[in-house]
Amino acid sequence: MAAEGxxxxxxxxxxxxxxxxxxxxxxxxxxxxxxxxxxxxPKARVKYLYETKGIPLPSGIRxxxxxxxxxxxxxRLTRRHRWSFPT
Numbered sequence: 001m002a003a004e005g006x007x008x009x010x011x012x013x014x015x016x017x018x019x020x021x022x023x024x025x026x027x028x029x030x031x032x033x034x035x036x037x038x039x040x041x042p043k044a045r046v047k048y049l050y051e052t053k054g055i056p057l058p059s060g061i062r063x064x065x066x067x068x069x070x071x072x073x074x075x076r077l078t079r080r081h082r083w084s085f086p087t
Contacts, residue, residue, distance in 0.1 A: 027039075028040075031048075035048060035052050036048040036052070
């Protein structure tokens with residue numbers, strides 16, 4: 001049985017990747033101007049959100065230094081803004 005699918009519009013995808021990269025750079029510059037010096041650092045993002053911006057931690061989470069702690073596990077905020085736990 002042959003595989004079926006949709007033909008990928010490669011030029012469109014390549015252009016979209018360029019546009020998204022440019023947008024990411026613009027947003028990084030805006031965040032740096034607002035006080036987040038290293039937007040790619042999970043520790044820096046957590047500190048920026050909870051200390052600089054004053055966003056309260058979700059209930060049931062406390063901090064150890066600048067990293068949130070949940071049931072004794074140090075957590076970090078990923079780029080998708082979901083909690084991830086060390087393995």
